[in-house]
Amino acid sequence: MQVDRPDDDAVEKNDDKEDKMEEDSDNNKGGASDSEEGNDADPEAKESGALAMRNKLHKIVDAKDVDLASAYNILDALQNMWDSVSVRDIVIGEYKSLGMLVRRLRKHEDEQMQKKAGILHTRYHERVTTEYEALMAKMNSKKRKSKPKDTESKRKKKKRPEDDIIDDGSEEERSETKKRKKSKRKEKSKEKDESEKKRKRKDKESKKKRKRKQKESSSEEEKVSEEEEEEEEEQIEKQSEDEKSEEDEKKKGKEDEEEEKEEEKEDEQNGKGDVEEVEGQLKAKIKQCIRDLIVEKDGITNLTRRMCKERISKEFGLQVLEDNVDMIKQSIEEVRTEFIDPEDAA
Structure with missing residues (x-):
């Protein structure tokens, strides 16, 4: 103005x-x-x-x-x-x-x-x-x-x-608004600078961490490779030892089987002898039981096979009577021949 x-x-x-x-x-x-x-x-x-x-x-x-x-x-x-x-x-x-x-x-x-x-x-x-x-x-x-118009002075x-x-x-309000805007701009610029500094620091730290991890990973890979080689060698040794042990066990198994077969054969032979001895002893006892029964009955004439079987079942049990039917018959006949006079038989 x-x-x-x-x-x-x-x-x-x-x-x-x-x-x-x-x-x-x-x-x-x-x-x-x-x-x-x-x-x-x-x-x-x-x-x-x-x-x-x-x-x-x-x-x-x-x-x-x-x-x-x-x-x-x-x-x-x-x-x-x-x-x-x-x-x-x-x-x-x-x-x-x-x-x-x-x-x-x-x-x-x-x-x-x-x-x-x-x-x-x-x-x-x-x-x-x-x-x-x-x-x-x-x-x-x-x-x-x-x-x-073209030559107007601008002052x-x-x-x-x-x-x-x-x-x-x-004008006072404008100056105040300008000051506020300047202060806001300064604050924003400071915040941007601080954020950029923080970002740069983080980037540097991340790069350092990556380098460390790469170094550690390389060293760890070398260690892992060495450990894997050692483990492979140990596994090979274990496999060879296991194979040897399996062969030894097979040999031992064969030898044990042969020994068991021989022992079974011997046991069978010994068992057969024992059975024969037991049967002979049982037959002798049955004959003696029949003799005693003949004496009690005052002669063989009063003796029947039924009486003999009843006495044997009492003395030795029903199971012995059922299992040894043929032997009992044979022993009864043999005892009867002992008590029968040859003249009477003729």
Whole structure:
């Protein structure tokens, strides 16, 4: 935004006006009465009164104990005469200008102060913007007439006090947002750097681990190959020993079988002799039993085969009687021949 700045003579005149208005305002009862009386006065008197009220409001606000009532009265008076104050008086003075003061009070702790200052701020903002747009239209028309479109100079705009009122605090918000974005970018870049460092460390560690594993695996493979060779040799030796032991066992088995066969033959032979001896002894006992029975019966004439069988079953058991039927018959006949007289037989 471009606004015509006053020259040094105008600034000195303006300062003289402010000093005079301070004296006039001290003599008056209050800002409200001055504004009511000044409604019918000329514009120059209103401007000087506005500047005086500005200075007085600065003193009230900067004091330790703020007189809110007098501040309210001054703000009300400024509202009544806002259209008579020139843009130059609103903008000039930077920190002590009317525009900056109203903008400052717009953020005051007191709510009523905020409302009154906000109303003035909007009105001053509209006034400055309208005059600024008109001025810019004139300047652009002059530039179009004097210079062609292609040769327009591109210069960076310098910050002026009127820009603070027109921007309405947007530049502060922009600067804060820029700072926040920068801080976020820095944080993100730091996080990325840290993540990359961690990733590189992990890659290095993984490579080292892989190399170690490869070395260990190679050494283990060599060990395994040696162990496998040793195991194969041991298995071959075991197989040869097992084969030898199997052959020895087969030989021993054959020898044992032959010995068992010979022993069985001997046992059979011995068994046959034993059986014959047992049968001979049993036959002799049966004959003696029959002889005793003949004696009891007083001769062979009273003896029957049934009696002999009953006596043998009693003496030796029924099983002996059943197993040796032929031998018993033979023994009975032999005993009978012993007791029969040959003459009787003839």
